[in-house]
Amino acid sequence: MSIHLDNIVEEGGFKSCAHDFQTNCGNCRLNAICLPLALESEDVEQLDDIIQRSKPIQKNQHLYREEDDFKSVYAVRSGTLKAYKTTDDGREQVTGFYFPGEILGMDGIANNTHASSAKALETAAICEIPFESLEKLSTLMPNLQRHFFQLMSREITEDQQLITLLSKNSADERIASLMLSISARNARRKLSATAFRLPMSRVDIGNYLGLTVETVSRVFSRMQKMDLLSVDNKEIEILDIQGLREMANLGG
């Protein structure tokens, strides 16, 4: 059973007080990879003033739902969320997983209505960034405007990666790519790139990658047989990252 450093450290700050001294961008362990990334420290303080931190949301709770009015975008402080859409015939399509330091909700800007729902896969601490305030601040701080444009652009390029994956790659390649993506995002947060716990179920993985649960399961078994990784329920250890890259078709 692995220890979730993220949750323990960061939720610790919350339990005492929402305005705890730890609870601001300046002190946040994630500020180098999150919204404040591009800002001077005095600017960070202004950003800090508009950010709302409420109590953590529990597993399976929604942060927002499709068709809710759009008010804010959200930064993940700890925990993991999934974003998903409900298709016209009632099925679910997972459109992304969001880890600490990542921003979600930007798909709501287009129509002032959330285009997808977001639900916690485990207890999660969230920073809410009211969009109107962010817009105003952006006109005053060109760096912030630039950075937010970049964040949205990154969301676009990531979606395009997923489109390519779904359109061109086999089940093996899709799952190898997802494992590598999670590994890289862990590394960005200074966590292990080779050993981690998957916060999402096999169903969610399959849904995200356009595969059935059975296929996900079989691919994990196959990868294990090939000594690419070891799988113990949700605990993953990457044993041969090079081999995994080759399987994902990311070249040698």
Add this chain to the structure above:
Amino acid sequence: MSIHLDNIVEEGGFKSCAHDFQTNCGNCRLNAICLPLALESEDVEQLDDIIQRSKPIQKNQHLYREEDDFKSVYAVRSGTLKAYKTTDDGREQVTGFYFPGEILGMDGIANNTHASSAKALETAAICEIPFESLEKLSTLMPNLQRHFFQLMSREITEDQQLITLLSKNSADERIASLMLSISARNARRKLSATAFRLPMSRVDIGNYLGLTVETVSRVFSRMQKMDLLSVDNKEIEILDIQGLREMANLGG
């Protein structure tokens, strides 16, 4: 053989002079659906000042290529373009088609490098919008900033639609959806929603939708047999839009 009103009318303006009186946002037939959409007329003039209009690009010419430095985003004035990425193993993934009034190139903002290539499917007139100027103008004009955030957000929601389509829908459903999308975009430009010429090849359609050419061909034949549409090479006429919606699973 159909007549391309778009090309004839708008390229006419170009041939004489790049600073032709017709060639500005204020007079552009598309200004109600393009970037100027949200702006007052005096603001439109300022926007107009930063926009560069060069001579039309020819079929198969590139507007930009993957990994080019990112300098500008582009608005289509006439013609059609496709955006595509080259996968690690050298294949091509079409990520979008762009019609008059639509903006492309926003995926380059994230890393200051174009994440995809854009190529003309037919002769196309383009408005180039230098991004640095657009950023500066956006800090001065909140409406423009807002509108550009919305445009990027729309790109995200459209990509998510495509992800869902690729992940959950059959070949029939994918192609029906694409035909309906093109129809709706034509309607937005006050062109026929039921009769149009496809600017892209079957290969491009298949590539975009994650299908082979053969499958695209067969689906068109099947739709024709079902009297949903008539297909004459690239000329499409939608005969039963309701039936097509049902096939696309967009409900009754």
Add this chain to the structure above:
DNA sequence: ACGAACACTTGATTTGGATCATGGCGCCCA
């Protein structure tokens, strides 16, 4: 105006992943 290259269609066969079916394991809670 002609021929080559390209774009599209249609048919036969194959196949990767879906679907259907079953069983085990762990976990939560009474």
Add this chain to the structure above:
DNA sequence: TGGGCGCCATGATCCAAATCAAGTGTTCGT
């Protein structure tokens, strides 16, 4: 502390779309 339910694994069968193959139609360059 056991029972039920959700999650996961694995085997058997099926099917939609890919692949392979062979044409025909269209476009373009000279």
